[in-house]
Amino acid sequence: MVEKKLQQYWNRNLRYLLILLSIWFLVSYGCGILFADVLNNIKIGGFPLGFWFAQQGAIYVFVILIFAYVYLMNKLDKEFDVDEK
Amino acid sequence: MSIQTWTYIIVGITFALYIGVAIMARAGSTKEFYVAGGGVSPLANGMATAADWMSAASYLSMAGLISFMGYAGAQYLMGWTGGYVLLALLLAPYLRKFGKFTVPDFIGERYYSNLARVVAVLCTLLVSFTYVVGQMRGVGVAFARFLEVPFSTGIFIGIGIVFFYAVLGGMKGITYTQVTQFCVLIFAFTVPAVFISLQMVGNPIPQLGFGGQMEDGTYLLDKLNQLSVDLGFAEYTNSGMDDRINVFFITAALMFGTAGLPHVIVRFFTVPKVKDARISAGYALLFIAILYTTAPAVATFARTNLIQTVSNKEYDTMPSWFKKWEDSNLITFEDKNKDGVIQYVADAEMNELTIDRDIIVLANPEIANLPAWVIALVIAGGLAAALSTAAGLLLVIATSISHDLLKKNLMPHISEKGELLAARVAIAIAVIFAGVAGLNPPGFVAQVVALAFGLAASSFFPAIILGIFDKRMNKEGAILGMIVGVLFTSIYIWYFKPQLGGPGLPENYWFGIKPEGIGVLGMILNLVVSLVVSRLTPAPPKEIQRLVNDIRIPRGSSSPGAAH
Numbered sequence: 001m002v003e004k005k006l007q008q009y010w011n012r013n014l015r016y017l018l019i020l021l022s023i024w025f026l027v028s029y030g031c032g033i034l035f036a037d038v039l040n041n042i043k044i045g046g047f048p049l050g051f052w053f054a055q056q057g058a059i060y061v062f063v064i065l066i067f068a069y070v071y072l073m074n075k076l077d078k079e080f081d082v083d084e085k
Numbered sequence: 086m087s088i089q090t091w092t093y094i095i096v097g098i099t100f101a102l103y104i105g106v107a108i109m110a111r112a113g114s115t116k117e118f119y120v121a122g123g124g125v126s127p128l129a130n131g132m133a134t135a136a137d138w139m140s141a142a143s144y145l146s147m148a149g150l151i152s153f154m155g156y157a158g159a160q161y162l163m164g165w166t167g168g169y170v171l172l173a174l175l176l177a178p179y180l181r182k183f184g185k186f187t188v189p190d191f192i193g194e195r196y197y198s199n200l201a202r203v204v205a206v207l208c209t210l211l212v213s214f215t216y217v218v219g220q221m222r223g224v225g226v227a228f229a230r231f232l233e234v235p236f237s238t239g240i241f242i243g244i245g246i247v248f249f250y251a252v253l254g255g256m257k258g259i260t261y262t263q264v265t266q267f268c269v270l271i272f273a274f275t276v277p278a279v280f281i282s283l284q285m286v287g288n289p290i291p292q293l294g295f296g297g298q299m300e301d302g303t304y305l306l307d308k309l310n311q312l313s314v315d316l317g318f319a320e321y322t323n324s325g326m327d328d329r330i331n332v333f334f335i336t337a338a339l340m341f342g343t344a345g346l347p348h349v350i351v352r353f354f355t356v357p358k359v360k361d362a363r364i365s366a367g368y369a370l371l372f373i374a375i376l377y378t379t380a381p382a383v384a385t386f387a388r389t390n391l392i393q394t395v396s397n398k399e400y401d402t403m404p405s406w407f408k409k410w411e412d413s414n415l416i417t418f419e420d421k422n423k424d425g426v427i428q429y430v431a432d433a434e435m436n437e438l439t440i441d442r443d444i445i446v447l448a449n450p451e452i453a454n455l456p457a458w459v460i461a462l463v464i465a466g467g468l469a470a471a472l473s474t475a476a477g478l479l480l481v482i483a484t485s486i487s488h489d490l491l492k493k494n495l496m497p498h499i500s501e502k503g504e505l506l507a508a509r510v511a512i513a514i515a516v517i518f519a520g521v522a523g524l525n526p527p528g529f530v531a532q533v534v535a536l537a538f539g540l541a542a543s544s545f546f547p548a549i550i551l552g553i554f555d556k557r558m559n560k561e562g563a564i565l566g567m568i569v570g571v572l573f574t575s576i577y578i579w580y581f582k583p584q585l586g587g588p589g590l591p592e593n594y595w596f597g598i599k600p601e602g603i604g605v606l607g608m609i610l611n612l613v614v615s616l617v618v619s620r621l622t623p624a625p626p627k628e629i630q631r632l633v634n635d636i637r638i639p640r641g642s643s644s645p646g647a648a649h
Contacts, residue, residue: 046296046304054159055381066367
């Protein structure tokens with residue numbers, strides 16, 4: 001593959017990674033740990049919010065992140081014509 | 086029918102199923118033995134990965150740990166799921182494109198060095214072995230209840246079954262058996278949770294029931310918080326909030342460690358294409374999430390039930406499950422004030438009841454008075470979890486020896502049949518060692534396993550990531566980085582674990598970080614050393630840079646082991 005196009009493809013990949021991993025960090029270390037005590041002042045049903053993120057919510061977000069990545073990469077592969085036939 | 090009879094029946098059926106599948110899918114070639122021939126569908130791989138992942142630790146131990154830890158239990162919940170995001174985004178697709186058989190294969194080739202490969206093999210053995218020891222403890226606990234025998238006998242039986250199972254199957258057999266085991270374990274875990282959720286809050290979905298209201302209108306979590314405080318414990322939803330530095334570091338060590346575990350990574354070598362590797366990671370996490378979002382609910386239900394059943398009640402009125410667990414030495418009651426009543430309190434001086442955390446999941450359905458077949462099902466699920474993971478680990482250990490040490494290093498001319506035989510012999514020896522070591526592990530199942538994660542985080546994760554994302558990373562950097570990371574982490578862990586003979590005391594922890602979380606510092610050390618050393622030494626050869634370019638593109642992925 002032409003060097004320049006490879007670089008462009010790779011840069012787009014890196015950008016997706018940065019965004020997705022920022023969300024990953026925010027929802028787990030952020031909401032679930034660093035801000036958990038503050039968030040615990042908010043309650044959803046029986047759940048203090050920080051506790052909910054830490055014990056349940058973060059996991060839901062993780063699953064969504066992976067499927068989002070799959071979707072984005074499948075599109076990207078087609079766009080740069082590097083998908084497997 | 087009694088619990089015991091039901092247990093024999095249900096466990097017997099599941100065992101027959103596994104053995105049947107293992108026999109039908111037995112391996113005839115090294116490609117089948119190492120990577121199941123490369124033809125596993127993403128959905129099947131997702132289920133197999135989930136079963137491989139959900140070990141005795143996840144199934145038996147984790148809910149118990151969470152029930153005693155409260156909020157801080159999140160370190161296991163997030164730690165053991167978050168790593169899959171890292172795997173899917175940063176590793177799996179590229180390693181699949183690379184297309185060989187093992188992690189040391191990748192390390193050895195990417196870093197154009199047999200020394201690198203050998204270092205990788207040693208790290209693999211260290212990590213996998215530590216992990217499998219934890220499984221043996223889980224197997225022992227499950228068997229102790231199943232056969233109502235002392236813990237050590239349970240371990241010996243566990244060794245026997247896993248042995249037969251792993252030697253016969255290879256990766257192909259193991260994969261399809263794991264799919265079966267996944268179905269068993271997920272069903273067995275969620276059924277009691279659904280029943281208990283209905284009983285306690287009237288909602289059959291445990292994830293929602295967890296935050297639901299009891300009959301009198303109080304929220305379950307509020308009730309549990311109150312009960313905990315009354316006995317001198319911290320509020321459940323805030324428990325451990327003061328020690329968040331460890332929640333942070335342990336969560337991180339587990340997440341990064343996940344992405345560095347050879348027995349997980351190798352699962353992504355078994356699918357046909359790069360895009361399959363990505364999506365099977367998604368499926369794997371989806372399936373794993375079913376258990377991991379049920380477990381904290383189970384923990385809450387169990388804790389509430391337990392306190393309500395034993396606290397301030399007369400010892401003589403304790404139900405039969407209490408006595409049975411006492412017989413297995415997993416519950417002990419010491420009537421310190423001789424009043425015949427159980428005082429279960431936070432104050433260690435006054436506390437009379439000690440409960441092994443690993444039994445909570447198994448005891449929970451009994452405490453909630455569920456029918457006998459449910460309890461037997463839970464036992465079968467626990468065994469499924471332990472067996473599936475143990476088999477995956479033992480295979481990696483054996484593969485390291487037969488493929489990475491023998492075939493690629495010491496005996497390059499060994500025949501295919503010879504390699505297969507070597508792999509089988511290696512598994513046998515590993516099982517025995519693991520069983521013996523499982524008799525005296527350094528901590529509860531989940532904690533033993535957490536150590537393995539620290540080692541994986543500090544050795545493999547940086548080496549693989551840099552190999553993919555940093556073209557300038559060379560063999561000197563990678564090798565030194567791995568060695569420094571692993572040595573630092575191992576020494577810290579040894580030093581602060583009395584069960585391993587270490588003299589250190591908790592007040593001397595660096596930054597207050599427990600051994601289970603130190604892998605993060607080890608990882609950072611590895612990264613720093615690798616980056617610095619690689620810039621001071623020659624760049625990798627051109628064809629390696631081309632290799633890196635190639636693995637970054639999905640197209641052109643071939644059948645695994647093609648150049649083998």
